Structure formats: C-alpha cells, structure tokens
Amino acid sequence: DAGITQSPRHKVTETGTPVTLRCHQTENHRYMYWYRQDPGHGLRLIHYSYGVKDTDKGEVSDGYSVSRSKTEDFLLTLESATSSQTSVYFCATLGQGAEAFFGQGTRLTVV
Amino acid sequence: GIQVEQSPPDLILQEGANSTLRCNFSDSVNNLQWFHQNPWGQLINLFYIPSGTKQNGRLSATTVATERYSLLYISSSQTTDSGVYFCAVWPGGNNRLAFGKGNQVVVIP
Numbered sequence: 001d002a003g004i005t006q007s008p009r010h011k012v013t014e015t016g017t018p019v020t021l022r023c024h025q026t027e028n029h030r031y032m033y034w035y036r037q038d039p040g041h042g043l044r045l046i047h048y049s050y051g052v053k054d055t056d057k058g059e060v061s062d063g064y065s066v067s068r069s070k071t072e073d074f075l076l077t078l079e080s081a082t083s084s085q086t087s088v089y090f091c092a093t094l095g096q097g098a099e100a101f102f103g104q105g106t107r108l109t110v111v
Numbered sequence: 112g113i114q115v116e117q118s119p120p121d122l123i124l125q126e127g128a129n130s131t132l133r134c135n136f137s138d139s140v141n142n143l144q145w146f147h148q149n150p151w152g153q154l155i156n157l158f159y160i161p162s163g164t165k166q167n168g169r170l171s172a173t174t175v176a177t178e179r180y181s182l183l184y185i186s187s188s189q190t191t192d193s194g195v196y197f198c199a200v201w202p203g204g205n206n207r208l209a210f211g212k213g214n215q216v217v218v219i220p
Contacts, residue, residue, distance in 0.1 A: 041212075042197070042211070042213050043197065043213075045210075048207055048208070050205040054205070056205070058207060088152065094142070094201065097159070098141045098142035098161075098201055099144065099156070100142070100144055100201070100208055101156065104153065
C-alpha cells in the first residue's frame with residue numbers, strides 16, 4: 001500500500017478554534033483528496049488537489065480550506081470549528097495507474 | 112460531475128451464502144475500484160478494475176466499462192465480510208474521485 005499518513009489520528013477541540021489536519025504521502029502521487037464520513041452519508045468530498053498549489057472544492061467545502069505547498073503534504077484547515085464538523089476525515093491519493101489509496105482516518109470531535 | 116450508484120444499499124446474508132453488489136456510473140472512467148470498510152473504519156483496497164474480471168480468493172469483480180457498471184461477487188460469505196463496500200470511480204484529468212454511498216453488508220453466523 002501507499003505510504004499515506006494522517007495526523008493527528010484523534011483530536012478533540014473546542015467550538016470556534018481553528019484546526020489543521022495533515023495528510024502526508026511518500027509516493028509522489030499527483031492527486032490528493034480530503035473526505036469526511038458521517039453516518040448515513042458515505043464519503044463526501046471536501047476539497048481535492050491535482051498538483052502543487054492546484055486545488056478545487058468538493059461537495060461539502062464550506063467552512064474548510066486546504067493548502068498544498070509541496071507534493072507530499074495536503075493540509076485541511078477548519079477555520080472556526082463547529083459541532084457539525086465532528087466527523088471522521090479521510091485523505092486519499094491517486095497513484096500510478098490511477099489507483100487510489102487511503103490514509104487511516106482522523107477522528108475529530110468538536111465540543 | 113460523474114454519478115455513482117450502488118445497490119443494494121443494505122444486505123443481510125447467512126454465513127456461506129453468495130451475493131452480488133452492483134455499481135453503476137454515469138460517464139466513462141479511467142479508474143474503478145472497490146473498497147471494503149471494516150468495523151474498525153479502515154478502507155481496504157479490494158480491486159482496481161477499470162475493465163475486465165479479477166478474482167481474489169472468495170471475492171471477484173467484473174467491470175463492463177462500455178455499459179458503465181461493475182459487479183462485486185462475494186462467495187461463501189463469512190462474518191469477516193461484514194462492513195461497507197464502496198465503489199469509487201475517476202474519470203481522469205483534474206476530476207474528483209467519486210464514491211457511491213456504499214453497500215452495507217451484514218453476515219450472520
């Protein structure tokens with residue numbers, strides 16, 4: 001499997017604070033994606049990147065921003081965390097042959 | 112964007128039974144994958160199958176790209192097959208990797 005690491009794996013934060021989740025890959029994959037998973041909703045795309053400094057919005061991008069200053073890192077920032085952003089967040093990368101790989105997920109709780 | 116539909120949404124199986132999960136997609140794709148999300152939340156790659164047929168143990172998958180669907184077969188199901196199965200497709204280029212809503216499978220002993 002691809003070397004994809006998400007950090008932190010678990011986080012509890014307070015409403016109104018900014019939070020940054022990190023996705024780090026060692027495979028030099030061009031495409032990277034952030035999803036959130038909530039009961040009854042499957043995997044919903046937040047933002048994605050198709051290269052360094054090239055990003056685009058997904059279906060649930062409000063309240064989130066991303067940055068990709070180098071190939072290996074894709075950061076997801078919750079500008080001012082709300083309870084509705086309590087979720088499990090997954091990062092994915094798309095590699096050679098267009099095969100996707102997932103990180104282990106980050107469980108975020110906003111209290 | 113591309114639409115992905117999976118059916119059935121929920122499936123309960125007796126251990127030892129066979130089943131078929133279906134994924135329909137609305138446009139041509141460069142990539143189609145099946146994932147299994149286990150009870151611990153991990154997303155496991157099952158098949159990378161933009162076309163053709165592949166087998167891995169009791170699981171096999173077939174994608175008919177020209178007709179825009181893929182099938183995942185589970186034979187002689189075991190309780191460890193329980194979980195959610197996701198189909199994901201990528202049209203290529205600077206497009207999103209799109210997921211279906213998943214098939215929730217429960218295998219009872």
